[in-house]
Every structure is written in structure tokens, then in C-alpha cells.
Amino acid sequence: MTGHPRRWAILGVLVVSLLVVVLDNTVLNVALGVIADPVHGLGATQGELEWSINSYTLVFAGLLFTAGVLGDRLGRRRVLMVSLALFGISSLVSAYAQDPTQLIVARALMGIGGAGVMPATLSIISNVFDPRERGKAIGVWAGAVGLAVAIGPIVAGLLLERFWWGSVFLINVPIVVVGLVAIALLVPESKDPHPGRIDLVGVGLSIVGLVLFVYGIIDGGEHGFDRPRAWGTIAVGALVIAAFVWFESRLKNPSLDVRLFRNPAFSAAVSAVGLVFFAMMGTLFFSVFYLQLVRGYTPLQTGLMMLPFAVAQLLLAPRSASFVRRFGPRAVCATGLALVTASLVGMVFLEADTPLWVLGVLFFVQGAGMANVMPPATESVMSTLPREKAGVGSAVSNTIRQLGGSLGVAVLGSVLAASYRGGMEDTVAGLPEPVRHAASESIAGAYGVAGALGPAGRSLIAPANAAFVDAMHLAAGVAAVFAVFATAVVLAWMPRRSAAHPPAAETGVSAAPEPVGANQG
Structure with a gap:
């Protein structure tokens, strides 16, 4: 067996599909400051910025296993194309979001698309490459992540120098279109004859538990952990996560093999x-x-x-x-x-x-x-x-x-927000209520208030910088x-030292066949 005759061209298409998903996260990090700007961005609070990141990663992580099983059941190329198309459409929606809530929702949709892309690309690589070349192919696939980390911040910087903040999402759209055409022309369809079952209950419990847990952490960082809504939400989230672990431990084909x-x-x-x-x-x-x-x-x-x-x-x-x-x-x-x-x-x-x-x-x-x-x-x-x-x-x-x-x-952002808010209490005490909250919410808010107040607001800059640096020290220490x-x-x-793959008896887990679609790298 030598693999598919167009396997290296197929690998190139799959790498581009992965690259656009990974690149999105690195460009977003550089764009956070602009998105927080009330004039040139959306005026997002620190909590909203955290959710613009976490709405993507939580959905992505929660659906990763299910997306692999869907690819095995419905066809890996089909799931890859649908996922990539959803990623492109939600990127377009993100680019033209009118407020932070719209951006957070669009990012969650991008997480659904990204979750389908990653396992599908690896499954297709395993299908089109001979085992003797598969390691090299997966190495190239993994190298795309490093490439995205390297070029993402520069791409974001170049775009933000010349265009509005939404350009960091809009750039995904033409890449997705090219990728969809190439997948349709080059990538063969493949399915697993014995696909695993979809663990809908487990997926639901994991997403609900994690969202509640993270929401409580972010809310506590923004408004204080002495409020029942913050610690109560964290507690309920932890209980749901515990229920998820218990439920998964009883399944033959769990979404997460605990x-x-x-x-x-x-x-x-x-x-x-x-x-x-x-x-x-x-x-x-x-x-x-x-x-x-x-x-x-x-x-x-x-x-x-x-x-x-x-x-x-x-x-x-x-x-x-x-x-x-x-x-x-x-x-x-x-x-x-x-x-x-x-x-x-x-x-x-x-x-x-x-x-x-x-x-x-x-x-x-x-x-x-x-x-x-x-x-x-x-x-x-x-x-x-x-x-x-x-x-x-x-x-x-x-x-x-x-x-x-x-x-x-979530955690370090909350530590940062709580420390910054405490450091700004005395500075903002004399400000009117509407701008007092904005200035104490985040350093981006303080800069926005300072700009709105004109010369009278310049005295906010130095204390805001000092409070932020102190908060950054605490977050880095944590x-x-x-x-x-x-x-x-x-x-x-x-x-x-490394060991050869041990028999199942040495691992404390059953030697039952691996759930199909789990080979997601």
C-alpha cells in the first residue's frame, strides 16, 4: 500500500484548513485592545473580552469528540466541509458584530466549526497516507500550529494598522472559500463502517458545567466574589462537572474517557x-x-x-x-x-x-x-x-x-480585573457615576474615560497604568x-524513561476497542 496518489496535495489542503482555525485565536489576542476601545472598537469590558475567547474554546473542547464521531458516521469530507463553511460564515458575522454580545455568540459558532475541522483533518490524513508516511504527514500537520503562532500576531498587526478590528475575522472568509473548493476537488470521502455512538448527554453536561463554572469566575472577577451569583454559579458548575465525570465513567463509549x-x-x-x-x-x-x-x-x-x-x-x-x-x-x-x-x-x-x-x-x-x-x-x-x-x-x-x-x-483575567478595580477605587471616587464604573472596570475603560474628559481626564492615565501593572504582577504570580x-x-x-505501549492490564483501563473516531491526534 502506498496511500492515495494525491495524498500530499490533500495534506496541503488539510493544513490550510487547520491553519485558518488556529490562526484565528492568535490574531484575536492582538486585536483585544482595539475591540475594547469604545471609539474604534466595541467598547467591550474585560469580562466580555474574556468571553470572546472562552465562548470559542469551551464549545470547541466540548464538541471535539462528538465531531470526530459525526465524521466517522456521516463522512469525514462532508463534516469537514460543513464545519469549515460554518467557521467561515461565523467569521463573517464576527467581523460585522455591532456589540460584544453578538461577537461572543459568533465566536461560539466559530467554536462549533473549529471542533469539526481538527478531528476531520487528522482522520483524513490517517485514511489517505500509508502507515510508513503517516508520522511525517502528522508532523507537517502539527507544524501548521507553530506556523500559525508565528504569523498570527504579525498578520493581526498589519490588518489593524490599515483596517478596522473586524478585518482580523474577515480575512478567514476568502481562505475558507478556497479551502472548500480544494476539498471538494481533491479530498476523497471516507467513513467508518462501525462508527461510535454520539454521547449527547455527556456533551451537554460538559458544556453546561464548564460554562457555568467559567461564568462564575469571570463574574466574580468583574463584580466581586462575595456575591451569591458568583460563588453560587461556580458551585453549580462544579456539581454539573462532577455529574459529567460520574456519567462518563459508566459509559462504554464516552465522549471523554475519564x-x-x-x-x-x-x-x-x-x-x-x-x-x-x-x-x-x-x-x-x-x-x-x-x-x-x-x-x-x-x-x-x-x-x-x-x-x-x-x-x-x-x-x-x-x-x-x-x-x-x-x-x-x-x-x-x-x-x-x-x-x-x-x-x-x-x-x-x-x-x-x-x-x-x-x-x-x-x-x-x-x-x-x-x-x-x-x-x-x-x-x-x-x-x-x-x-x-x-x-x-x-x-x-x-x-x-x-x-x-x-x-x-478566565481565572487570570478575573485576578487581573479584581486587583485593578481595587487599585482604582480611590482614584475614581470623585468621578461621576457613569464614568466611574467604566474607569474602574478595565484599563481600556480608563483610557476611554480619559479621552472623553479631555485635559481633565489626563490625571487618570498614570494611576490606571500603575493599577494595571500591579494587577499584572499578581496575575503573573498566580x-x-x-x-x-x-x-x-x-x-x-x-x-x-519512555516505555513501549503497555498491555491494558497495566493502565487500569479496559482493553475494549477504542471508540471509533477518537484518533484525533
Whole structure:
């Protein structure tokens, strides 16, 4: 068997489909400052900005498994085309959103589309490539993620320099159209003759529980955790998540195989992935406001400042596999987490006038750390599970990565908002009520109020910058604590050396056949 005759052209089409989905998240981060602007953007509050990110990632993570099963059942090419079309349409709606609520809803629809694209592309790769070439093809597919991280901030900066904020979403539309035509012409249809069942109850419980949990965290950050609506929503969300775990543990074909977490090595690897994305997404969230407002840089300059992170990823990620072979997954992953921790500790000491080369070094160190967390964690997932569970284990890892990033934005964003609001209390006490709330809500709101008040509002800028920098120090410190915890987990439970795929009896999970469609990379 040599695979499909057009397999490399098909791979190119699939990479473009994945690229547009991943690119969207990186360009959004750079656009947050503009979207928060009440004049040039939507005047979104910090909580609304957090939801513009999390509405996508929560839906994406919740539907990832179900989308894979739908592809196996209905046809992978069909699901890929429908998902990509939905992603393009919702990108168009996002570009022309008239208020933050419309943007949040449109982003949730984009999450549905993105959830269908990722597993479908991997399933098609497995179908058209011979096993001897499949590893190389998946490596190219994974490299598209690194490419998107590298070019996303620059693309966003260039667009925002010349066009309005919606252009960062509108650019997806022509790429999607080209992708749909290419898929229709090149990609063959494929189905699984024995598709798995769709776990609708599990999907519903996971999304409801996570949305309630994250909503409570964001609401508490905006308005205080002493209110019943905040802690009550968090508690109800946690109960629903517990019900989801209980329900999934009783199913033969669950949407999330929680039984895999009985394996300590698997749990350690997946926890490392989730916690490192928790720290990364949270710090990127506040770094944009630090650069664009406190430091006064344009979106393009902000994008260029994030390049060291992407460069470190592109340089070191391809080499990390050889580090794992030489030093073992535990040592490499722990070293990577230590680098991430060091970068976060460095951010605790950033000030409004810190030389920018220092921030560039911190971004590079963080990128280098992440480049040496993902490969050993993924290798550990694969080597500690039986072969029939490798696909679903990888899909679980990908889901936890999305959830970690979403919770990072919610938790660190809430820490940032609460600290900033406390730091601005005395400064805004003498302002009229309508503008007092806006100025204490976020640093973008303070800048908007200062602009509206004219010369009288200039006195707001310095206190707002100081309150934000102090809040950023606290958020970075919290992220560093999570990174230290992840390092401890890895040192305690991740295997020192790679192991061959063990039999099912060694993993604490059943050797039942892997749920079809779970091989989502």
C-alpha cells in the first residue's frame, strides 16, 4: 500500500484548513485592545473580552469528540466541509458584530466549526497516507500550529494598522472559500463502517458545567466574589462537572474517557499540558493590554513583540523529541515547565518603563519552555497507554489543552480585573457615576474615560497604568504558582524513561476497542 496518489496535495489542503482555525485565536489576542476601545472598537469590558475567547474554546473542547464521531458516521469530507463553511460564515458575522454580545455568540459558532475541522483533518490524513508516511504527514500537520503562532500576531498587526478590528475575522472568509473548493476537488470521502455512538448527554453536561463554572469566575472577577451569583454559579458548575465525570465513567463509549486518568503517568502528562496552556493563554491576555496601553505600542508593534515566543517554538519544538530520547520525558517536561515558571516570575517584576528587550527575552524563554513541554507530554500519553487507547488518549490531551487555556483566561483575567478595580477605587471616587464604573472596570475603560474628559481626564492615565501593572504582577504570580504545581506533578508521576505501549492490564483501563473516531491526534 502506498496511500492515495494525491495524498500530499490533500495534506496541503488539510493544513490550510487547520491553519485558518488556529490562526484565528492568535490574531484575536492582538486585536483585544482595539475591540475594547469604545471609539474604534466595541467598547467591550474585560469580562466580555474574556468571553470572546472562552465562548470559542469551551464549545470547541466540548464538541471535539462528538465531531470526530459525526465524521466517522456521516463522512469525514462532508463534516469537514460543513464545519469549515460554518467557521467561515461565523467569521463573517464576527467581523460585522455591532456589540460584544453578538461577537461572543459568533465566536461560539466559530467554536462549533473549529471542533469539526481538527478531528476531520487528522482522520483524513490517517485514511489517505500509508502507515510508513503517516508520522511525517502528522508532523507537517502539527507544524501548521507553530506556523500559525508565528504569523498570527504579525498578520493581526498589519490588518489593524490599515483596517478596522473586524478585518482580523474577515480575512478567514476568502481562505475558507478556497479551502472548500480544494476539498471538494481533491479530498476523497471516507467513513467508518462501525462508527461510535454520539454521547449527547455527556456533551451537554460538559458544556453546561464548564460554562457555568467559567461564568462564575469571570463574574466574580468583574463584580466581586462575595456575591451569591458568583460563588453560587461556580458551585453549580462544579456539581454539573462532577455529574459529567460520574456519567462518563459508566459509559462504554464516552465522549471523554475519564477512566484513563486512573493511570498516574497519563494524568501527569495531561495535567502538564493543561496547566502550561492555563499559564500561556492567561499571560498573553494581559500582555496585549500592557503593550498597547501601558507602553503605547501599535497592534503591529505588539505582534512583533510576540515573535520571540513563536521563534522559540519553531526552533526548539522540532528538537525536543531528540531531547526526550536522550534525557527522558520527565526531565525534558520538568525543564520546560521550569522555563515557563522562570518567565512568569520575570513578568512579576515588569514595570511601565522596563526595557522591551527584557520582555522579548521573557517571551522567548516562555516559548522555549512550552516547546519542551508538549512533545514529552504527548510521548508520555502514547507510551503509557495500550495501543488501542492511544488515539482517544491523544484526544483527551487535546481537550484538556483547550480547557486549560480557557480557564487560564478566565481565572487570570478575573485576578487581573479584581486587583485593578481595587487599585482604582480611590482614584475614581470623585468621578461621576457613569464614568466611574467604566474607569474602574478595565484599563481600556480608563483610557476611554480619559479621552472623553479631555485635559481633565489626563490625571487618570498614570494611576490606571500603575493599577494595571500591579494587577499584572499578581496575575503573573498566580500563573507561576500553577506552573510550579505542574512541575511537581511531572516530577512525581511522569515516567523517567519512555516505555513501549503497555498491555491494558497495566493502565487500569479496559482493553475494549477504542471508540471509533477518537484518533484525533
